[in-house]
Amino acid sequence: MPQFGWNLDLRRCVGCNACAVACKAEMNTPPVQSPMTVRYGKAVAVNYRMVYTVDGGAYPAPTRTFVTMSCNHCASPACMPACPVGAITKDAATGIVRIDDAACIGCRYCEWTCPYGAPQFNEASGKVEKCSGCAHRQAVGLAPACATSCPARALDYTADFTGGTGTPPAGFADPSLTVPSIRFP
Amino acid sequence: MGEGKSNEQPGTTAASVDRRDFLKVTGTVAAAAALLPAVLRESTASAAPDPTEDDTDVVFIHSTCQMCHSRCGIKAKVLAGQLLKIDGNPWHPNNRGEDERLTYATTPAAARTQFGRLCPKGQAGVQTLYDPLRIQHPLKRVGARGSGRWETITWTQAFTEIAARVNALIPFSSRNTTNIDDGSVDLGKIANQLILSPGRSIEKSVSERVFKTAYGSVNYGIDHTSICEVSHHTGNEYMTLDHVTAAQGPNHFKTDMLKAEYMIVFGGNPVEANFPMLALARLNADMRDLARAGGPGRVVIVDPRFSNSAAKADTWVPIRPGGDSALALGMARVILGAGTYNAAYLRLANKAAATAATDSTYTDATWLVIVQPGHANQGKFLTAAEAGLSAPLDAANPVCVRDSDGVTIEAAVRGTSPAAAVGRLEPGAGSDTVVNGIACRTAFELYRGAVFEHSLHEYATLCGVSETTITTLATDFTSHGRKASAWTYRGAVQHTNGTYTQLSVMALNWLIGNVDWAGGLAKGGGGWSEVTATGGVDTAAVTGAPTRVGPRMDRAKGSVYNSTKSYYVGYPTPRPWFPFGSHGVFQELIPSIEDAYPYPAKVLFTYWNAWPYSVPGGKATWERTVSDEVKLPLFVAISPVMGEVAAWADYVLPDTTFLEKWSFPGGTPTILTKFTPFQQPVVGAYDGTVIGGTGTWSFNPTATNAYTPFLPDTMMYADILINLAKAISTSFPGVGASAFGAAGGLDRAWDMFKHQVNNAVINVGTSIGGAAITAADFIARGGAFANPGTSYDTANPNLLNSKYGGVLHFYVPAFATTTDSITGVKYRGTANWTPISHCNGVPVDDPAYPxxxxxxxxxxxxxxxxxxxxxxxxxxxxxxxxxxxxxxxxxxxxxxxxxxxxxxxxxxxxxxxxxxxxxxxxxxxxxxxxxxxxxxxxxxxxxxxxxxxxxxxxxxxxxxxxxxxxxxxxxxxxxxxxxxxxxxxxxxxxxxxxxx
Missing domain, CATH: 2.40.40.20 (Barwin-like endoglucanases)
Structure with a gap:
């Protein structure tokens, strides 16, 4: 079965968040309007892709690593069996894991089970959303928006993911748990 | 390290919003939704995504981003006149690497599904356009200045009233005949009391046409560069000053990162904030890929902070702020001591010698400088005439001591075709070289003398970097031949010793002779001019332009202070003069208006300006000054938002965003290939027809193209300037009917930009891929871009294709012979360590503040x-x-x-x-x-x-x-x-x- 996946060279990543904003620009995720919508004292923000900065070491030898992460469209997604209403499916043609917004009841079980923090609860809609792999773009032969934006060419995708995860960054969940479709060099 | 997570939720800000404010904030959302295109409403997972690039109703417009100063190419995705998304321009060399950017021949149709890369700011530009809190109509102050009370007025009323008030303060017909002060005529004419201060401006061709050339004010543009990195520019300009033609060379060099083996950056943040970040981040990653593969490609970041750039470098040097010059001088001390500089290159005394050595540039290292105390020309280069040379090519020729015999004095540069001169670097061996009775030293000897004024230990203490590290940096820097380079940016030069810091760092490059070399230091590919062209229209020429005289309000950019001037009062002057302030001194604008020095101001126009927010220590001075209607009788802000400047204006004229205007934004030296990018509206309407209104829409360059912005009661900056000029006088030169003579008038922005597009197209000619381009090609691609693969000299791939090819100075005679207007002391001609000081030379010392x-x-x-x-x-x-x-x-x-x-x-x-x-x-x-x-x-x-x-x-x-x-x-x-x-x-x- 075809499997969509990511190729990610974090050595090249400069932590600029172009991928994260590209995702928002493509998917129009909140906050789009200004001023931002506030719920429970916080701006409503739904980010399908996020860039984490991991600082370590000690002066004068500090370290900093950037990690960009979205849904890894796992071969064995933990979110799928966790959904009590069967709203999460894996597309047979692409391997993309999707949430059916109409079926989602906002229980957030998927959010708790995902080791990569991919499902995002939308405080405004009361439902969970996540990366769609830009299926609408892939359907017409275009790469996901995050991949085309990456300034340092750290992030790319493949429609035919095979093989293992390579050398993931520190803190990356054990790949054997869900078999994520992401490869690090 | 939770605090290091970039993806912070905005709780910290929103949490402080109390319930009353919360209601206010949410109450504005209705206004926001009203402005936002329906297609851009916030999605949920079930919302249909934007139409994809194959949708034939979607139109793409290629333009230039201005969310920062990188000026990257953008690709605006427009549906039914609404901007959906911004991607990168796939032809633009900022947005794509040499191996993936499109050739110019690639058609716009084929490029529909191609995306250049784009940073997060650029992508968020859509929210700058659709910001619901933009100013939507011209405003006139109804309360006191800064009171925040306004009334909406029409553009007609705004132009009429502003023009009347300008003319009441400065009568148009006598603007260039009435003295500011009959008792001090050298201050110039009253036109100078009208000031334009554009913070950022890439529309100078329009603003200078109106205020500089046609109106005749010397204060046509007191812009922001001095709050950016101006001493970096100034240092470069004077270190590349051709003393024959007085032409300045590049004010900005960058590393050729495609082939560099070693790059050390002083106070710059290339993968984050330096520009163009897109290209710098990509090339930085490429360099470090090479290093990981066991090859060269070392990056060193000198910065007190562990910036993202430092995190993506091989070495971080946490320097003491303000110590960059000491570090560079310490490195120079190691290099000079070890003799690891490129002596063969430094001995090349003129262009002929450089050419003979298959080099491109040459230095003044061997040129003799008069050091004879009391000599009339002390501090200047010794001339052939002064040296007593018989039949010199040119009497003003600088001279050197011929290296081959160590005795013969020979002319170096000037003249029609001087022979190759190879000079001796240190003919005096520690003593003066006496020529024709005049004591001299070479520029190199003077530089060495300045470097050796402090021990390595002292330099280490001054910059807070260990002697071991300085030695390692110096050794590494000189271990890569021509493929190493050093450059500075804001962090290193925005200090009181900034220019000397620039001299100190750039001299390291001269020592290894890396300029114009592949992997060395590049001036960039440059671009084709849009201002004028053979067979085109000279868009700078204005018939009936008056003469401009007098010093600028900031006493910079050619302002002269000496005893021949009526305003001369000796030393110190009430406020400093900046004879080398070649880009103006932005922070002096308001303090000078407050002090009415050198003369009182009457009218201030601002554009893209955030003076009290962005100038250190500026807020209090700003509020004291602009609240005083005697010191500043008329103040007009051109601004799309109610910023810190606009809030104090008498009138606010809402201009458009960068997505709704034309300009020629230019490029940066990181890009080695030639290009002329273009900025054009991506939304709005031309002659009433909505841009991208249908899938078949296309721009018609031959139409009138009167532009209506997305917010119809705002106006493009160029149109504001044209209308303002016409309102000030029906006889305002350079605008209106027949402004361009037979080529037509200037009544709206396109009247000018159409000529500039044509000029650029003419100048490009057939130089891209051998085929002539058209205005339609240029507009469709967002500019003209040399094809990939044109970075290096085809005859000698060790050299860059685009070369500087001129002189590089260790010694700047202009500095050494000019007196500071406050201290009364002359500046120094070489790199040197100068402590952080107040303008009177007293070092800054605040012991209670550790x-x-x-x-x-x-x-x-x-x-x-x-x-x-x-x-x-x-x-x-x-x-x-x-x-x-x-x-x-x-x-x-x-x-x-x-x-x-x-x-x-x-x-x-x-x-x-x-x-x-x-x-x-x-x-x-x-x-x-x-x-x-x-x-x-x-x-x-x-x-x-x-x-x-x-x-x-x-x-x-x-x-x-x-x-x-x-x-x-x-x-x-x-x-x-x-x-x-x-x-x-x-x-x-x-x-x-x-x-x-």
Whole structure:
């Protein structure tokens, strides 16, 4: 079965968040309007892709690593069996894991089970959303928006993911748990 | 390290919103939704995504981004006249590497599915356009200045009233005949009392046509460069000054990162804030890929902060702020001591010698400088005539001692075709070389003398970098032949010793002779001119233009102070003069108006300007000055938002965003290939037809193209200027009917830009791929771009294709022979260590304030204007007071604590939230710029008696500019570099204390 996946060279990543904003620009995720919508004292923000900065070491030898992460469209997604209403499916043609917004009841079980923090609860809609792999773009032969934006060419995708995860960054969940479709060099 | 997570939720800002404010904030959402195109409403997972690129209703317009100054190419995706999304321009060399960018012959149809890369700011530009809190109509002040009370007026009323008030203050017909002061005629004519201060402007061809050439004010553009990195420019300009033609060479060099083996950056942040970040980040990654593969490709970042660039470098050098010059001089001391400089190159005394050696540039290293005390020309290069040479090519020719015999004095440069001259670097061997009875030293000897004024140990102490590290840096720098380079940016040069720092760092490059070499230092590919062309229209020429005379308000950019002038009062002068301030001195604008020196101001126009927000120590001086209608009788702000400047204006004229205007934005030297990018509206309407209104829409260059912006009662800057000029006088030169003679008039922006597009197209000719391009090609691609693969000289691939090819100075006679207007002392001609000082030469010493304040910029924000972009604000909603772990421990401060920063100049200080980090030099306090707005839609104003919508979160975080050190001698301006005119952002001593 075809499997969509990511190729990610974090050595090249400069932590600029172009991928994260590209995702928002493509998917129009909140906050789009200004001023931002506030719920429970916080701006409503739904980010399908996020860039984490991991600082370590000690002066004068500090370290900093950037990690960009979205849904890894796992071969064995933990979110799928966790959904009590069967709203999460894996597309047979692409391997993309999707949430059916109409079926989602906002229980957030998927959010708790995902080791990569991919499902995002939308405080405004009361439902969970996540990366769609830009299926609408892939359907017409275009790469996901995050991949085309990456300034340092750290992030790319493949429609035919095979093989293992390579050398993931520190803190990356054990790949054997869900078999994520992401490869690090 | 939770605090290091970039993807912070905006709770910190929104949490402080109390219930009453919360209701206000949410109450404005209705207004927001009204402005936003329906297709851009916030999605849920079930919402249909945007139409894809194959949708034939979608139109793509290629233009140029201005969310920062990188000026990257953009590809605007437009559906039914609405901007859906911004991607990168796939032809533009910022946005794609040499191996993936499109050839110019690639058709726009084929490029529909091609995306250039684009940073987060650029992508968020759509929110700058659709910001619901933009000013939508011209405003006139109805309360006191700064009261925030306005009425809406029409453009006709605005132009009519402003013109009448300008003419009442400065009668148009006598603007260039009436003296400002009959008792001091050299101050010039009253036209000079009209000032345009564009913070950022890439429309100078229009503004200078109107205010400089046609109106005749010397104050046609007091712009922002001195609060950016101007001493870097100034240093480069004078180190490349051709003393024959007085032409200046490149003011900006960058590493050829495609082939570089070693790059050391002083006070720059290439993968985050330096420009063009897109290209720098990509090339930085390429260099380090090479290093990982066992090859060369070392990157060194010199910065008190462990910036993202430092994190992506091989070496981080946590320098003491202001010590960059000491580090560079320390490296030079090691290099000169070890003899590891490229002596063969430095001996090349003229172009003929360089050519013979298959080199491109040459230096003044061997040229003799008069050091004879009391000699009339002490400090200048010894001339052939002074040397007593018989039948020299040219009597003014500088001379050197012939290297082959160490005796013969020969002419070096000037003249029609001088023979190759190879000079001796140190003919005096420690003593003066006496020529024709005149004591001289070579430029190299003077440079060496300055370098050896301090020991390596002293330099190490001054810059806070160990002798071992300095030695290692020097050794590495000289271990890669021509493929190493050093450059500076804002962090290194925005100090009172900024110009000398630039001289110190650039001299390292001259020592290894890397300019114009592959992998060395590049001036960039340049571009094709749009201003004029053979067979085109000269868009700078104005018939009936008056003469401009007198000094500028900032006493820079050619302003002359000497005993021949009627305003000469000896030394010190009331305020400093900047004979080398070749880009103006922005921070002097308001203090000079306050002091009415050198003359009183009458009219101030601002554009894209945030003076009180962005100038260190500027807020208090600003408020004192602009609230005084005697000192500033008329003040008009051109601004799309109610920013810190506009809030104090008499009239606010709302211009358009960068997505709704034309310009020729230019490029940067990181790009080695030639290109002329273009900026054009991506929304709005031409002659009433909506841009991208249907899938078959296309731009018609031959139409009138009267432009209506997306917000129809706003106006493009160029159109504002044209209308203003016509309102001031029906006989205003250079605008209106037949402004371009037989080529037509100038009644709207396109009347000018159509000629500039044609000029660019003519100048490109067939140089891209051998086929002539058309205006349609140029407009469709967002400019002209040389094809990939044209970076290097085809005849000699060791050299760059685009070369500087001129002289490089170790010694700047102009500096050494010019007297500072405050101290009365001459500047120095070479790199040297000069302490951080007030303008009267007294070193800055604030012993009660043990820490040093620096500021920096983030990749997620651009200057002071991205607080309007929710996508950026949600990623980085506020800034912090960054403290080193050891300092925080001593102060008893933890991350999240509220802390106060105080200085001599601001004892009440500013308050922010502490963030304790390992990646910072102890003793340094660092605060990110961009935040702490007190205007810019963060508070309500009253328009026509109704409170405006606002967003309190736009005022999140803090700005530390208000605590920055004022100059003790002047009192109302920050510390500044007396030579280049840089404002000092990084020399303020502060104390940090818990804020209860």
């Amino acid at each position: 820490m040093q304040l620096v500021t920096y910029k983030s990749v997620l924000h651009g200057q002071g204007r991205t607080n309007v972009n929710p996508w950026l604000m949600v990623m980085q909603p506020q800034n912090y007071v960054d403290l080193a772990v050891s300092d925080a421990r001593t102060l008893g401060i933890e991350t999240g604590d509220r802390v106060r920063i105080v200085s001599v100049s601001n004892p009440s200080g500013v308050v922010g939230t502490a963030r304790v980090i390992e990646g910072q030099r102890p003793g340094v306090v660092a605060v990110m710029h961009h935040f702490g707005h007190w205007e810019q839609s963060s508070r309500p104003h009253a328009v026509d008696g109704t409170a405006t919508s606002f967003d309190q979160s736009r005022g999140s975080g803090l700005t530390v500019n208000p605590v920055m050190r004022l100059d003790d001698y002047l009192g109302n301006v920050s510390l500044q570099d007396p030579i280049g005119g840089s404002v000092s952002f990084n020399d303020t001593r502060v104390r940090v204390e818990p804020a209860s």
